Amino acid sequence: MNNRLIHCLLLLVATVSFFAREVAARELPQTDSLVSLLSTLDDNEQKISVLNNLATVLKESNPDKALAYSRQALAIATRLQSIPSCAVSNKVMGEIFEYRHNFQPSINYYLISIKHFKSLDDKDELARIYNRLGHIYINNHYDYEQGMLYVNTAMEYAEEAGNSKEMAAAYNSLGGIYYYRNDLDKASSYFRDALRIREEIGDESGIAASLNNVGEIYRLKGDFGRAIDYYQQAIKINQRIRHNRYLSINYLNLGLIFSEKEDEKKALEYFGRSIALNREEGDTASIINGMLQTGNFYLKIHKYDEANATFDEMMRLAMLVDDLKGQHDASFGQSLAYDGKGNTRKAFELYKQYSALHDTLFARAKADQLDELHSRLNLRLKEKELALKDNEIALLQREKSLAHSRQLLLLLSLIAVIAITILIYSQQQSRHYKNKLMMEQEAALSKAKQDLMEVELRNKSNDLTNVALHLVEKNKFLQELQAELKKLREVPPAQRENRIKELTLNVQQNINQQKDLDEFQAHIDELNRSFYSKLRSRFPNLTKNEEHLCAMLRLDLSSKEIASLNNITVRAVEMGRYRLRKKFNIPSTLSISDFLKEL
Numbered sequence: 001m002n003n004r005l006i007h008c009l010l011l012l013v014a015t016v017s018f019f020a021r022e023v024a025a026r027e028l029p030q031t032d033s034l035v036s037l038l039s040t041l042d043d044n045e046q047k048i049s050v051l052n053n054l055a056t057v058l059k060e061s062n063p064d065k066a067l068a069y070s071r072q073a074l075a076i077a078t079r080l081q082s083i084p085s086c087a088v089s090n091k092v093m094g095e096i097f098e099y100r101h102n103f104q105p106s107i108n109y110y111l112i113s114i115k116h117f118k119s120l121d122d123k124d125e126l127a128r129i130y131n132r133l134g135h136i137y138i139n140n141h142y143d144y145e146q147g148m149l150y151v152n153t154a155m156e157y158a159e160e161a162g163n164s165k166e167m168a169a170a171y172n173s174l175g176g177i178y179y180y181r182n183d184l185d186k187a188s189s190y191f192r193d194a195l196r197i198r199e200e201i202g203d204e205s206g207i208a209a210s211l212n213n214v215g216e217i218y219r220l221k222g223d224f225g226r227a228i229d230y231y232q233q234a235i236k237i238n239q240r241i242r243h244n245r246y247l248s249i250n251y252l253n254l255g256l257i258f259s260e261k262e263d264e265k266k267a268l269e270y271f272g273r274s275i276a277l278n279r280e281e282g283d284t285a286s287i288i289n290g291m292l293q294t295g296n297f298y299l300k301i302h303k304y305d306e307a308n309a310t311f312d313e314m315m316r317l318a319m320l321v322d323d324l325k326g327q328h329d330a331s332f333g334q335s336l337a338y339d340g341k342g343n344t345r346k347a348f349e350l351y352k353q354y355s356a357l358h359d360t361l362f363a364r365a366k367a368d369q370l371d372e373l374h375s376r377l378n379l380r381l382k383e384k385e386l387a388l389k390d391n392e393i394a395l396l397q398r399e400k401s402l403a404h405s406r407q408l409l410l411l412l413s414l415i416a417v418i419a420i421t422i423l424i425y426s427q428q429q430s431r432h433y434k435n436k437l438m439m440e441q442e443a444a445l446s447k448a449k450q451d452l453m454e455v456e457l458r459n460k461s462n463d464l465t466n467v468a469l470h471l472v473e474k475n476k477f478l479q480e481l482q483a484e485l486k487k488l489r490e491v492p493p494a495q496r497e498n499r500i501k502e503l504t505l506n507v508q509q510n511i512n513q514q515k516d517l518d519e520f521q522a523h524i525d526e527l528n529r530s531f532y533s534k535l536r537s538r539f540p541n542l543t544k545n546e547e548h549l550c551a552m553l554r555l556d557l558s559s560k561e562i563a564s565l566n567n568i569t570v571r572a573v574e575m576g577r578y579r580l581r582k583k584f585n586i587p588s589t590l591s592i593s594d595f596l597k598e599l
Helices: 003-012 024-038 046-060 063-080 085-101 103-120 123-140 144-161 164-180 185-200 204-220 224-241 242-262 264-281 284-300 304-320 324-340 344-415 418-460 462-487 494-508 513-527 529-538 544-554 559-566 570-584 594-599
Strands: none
Touching: 024 046, 024 418, 046 063, 046 085, 063 085, 085 103, 085 123, 103 123, 123 144, 123 164, 123 324, 123 344, 144 164, 144 462, 144 529, 164 204, 204 224, 204 242, 242 264, 242 284, 264 284, 284 324, 304 324, 324 344, 344 418, 513 529, 513 544, 529 544, 544 559, 544 570, 544 594, 559 570, 559 594
């Protein structure tokens, strides 16, 4: 295992301050008082606020219950059409999923909350959420470019709002990116900028985190004396404010220094302190990481039995919490321990287990990327649904206005016959206009529901259809991007830089099209082997292109989607379909897709 990568994880745990954990003695009464208040409230803004407060309080001690409260808050906020409540509720949902290390839904909820906070022009919250997104991408996706875009956006909003705390968080994240890239001088500069701001505003937790990070730079440069000095300063602050989570990181980093010095007593002492604190906090991921460092140290000093015992315990804990990354690292450590003891057979078995877990982690990462694309599509559909609901509200207001007009005309009709005539005419016109509006609205809602149903059906189809749709969207995006680039010349220079940033953010999510296309074609060939065999046995004269066309038709892809995937015209696809119907002699009452599915 690359120690540098592990050290990066230790460093960026401290990049952004987490919400302070409530003291156990205070959490229960606070929760009880909020629950008591909740039972007295109707569905209104105050109830949403209480639900979100409950979710925040229970986020660490009972995340499942916190999630239930947060979902209830979001449902009420959506029903009331309250943009401020929707913004806060989506943000709280993102925080809960992030704390549970379930990052894909966390990203989705953060992106939705950004939409709402932009409409409210809340620069403080926008800076805070963009910092969280940058933290997730840098820490967990290792997508530094996307992470840097989010962090730079956070910095812009923080500067506009004069929010020093979020500016410091952004500087800290930028330092982390350059730390990953081994540009230690730039990393040190950004870490010191963050430290300076945090000292100015008296953010003790942030000061301790920045001191730790500066110490990390000195440790990597081999200046262990200065590194220890910065760690000790951080330890004093964290002990005073009882921030055990950061304190465990300080102890672990000291253990790494004494591990480099091969000072067995002190290295094991500090590793043990770190693990003990994480056990008190119930932080399983940090316990596993501490065991990994301890096991690696035992390997370094050739104490293979102790290393094996440590990795065994680490494996049991990782399996208990279904931590594939922990199991992956433990398998590799066990393999090295058995190899050191001369048991090559056992070492090879464990290495095979490590390789299988490595493949599983890679597959999961690819699935997460596809989920992110689906989530973006769902987000756009939700925005359309909100727009339709806004139109529905406008229609109801129009109806109220029409009802008022009818009452006024009815009163005037009592004065004169001519007024009665005008009233009747007005009523007929109003009814006709209302029916027209209702029909248009129903048609729009029906179309929207149909679009949503189609998307849901596609989301429930197999991975090949999802990838196909993704590639079609990419082709469409590239066409739109080409049009936007042509318009860029007409944009005033003062606005051009901001427009380029927006295009850059969009382009990050739509790269590697040819690679995706090759993978899609390879998946088709792999998953349709038996289908191809049946097809060739019944129709041996088919060309390779016709076989591929059959596989795509079997997936219920439209001619337009097939044309986009293969970079051909829709007419060429239609001609291909026509030739296949002739070769297969399919009756006109049966679709070619249904025919292929029955093979």
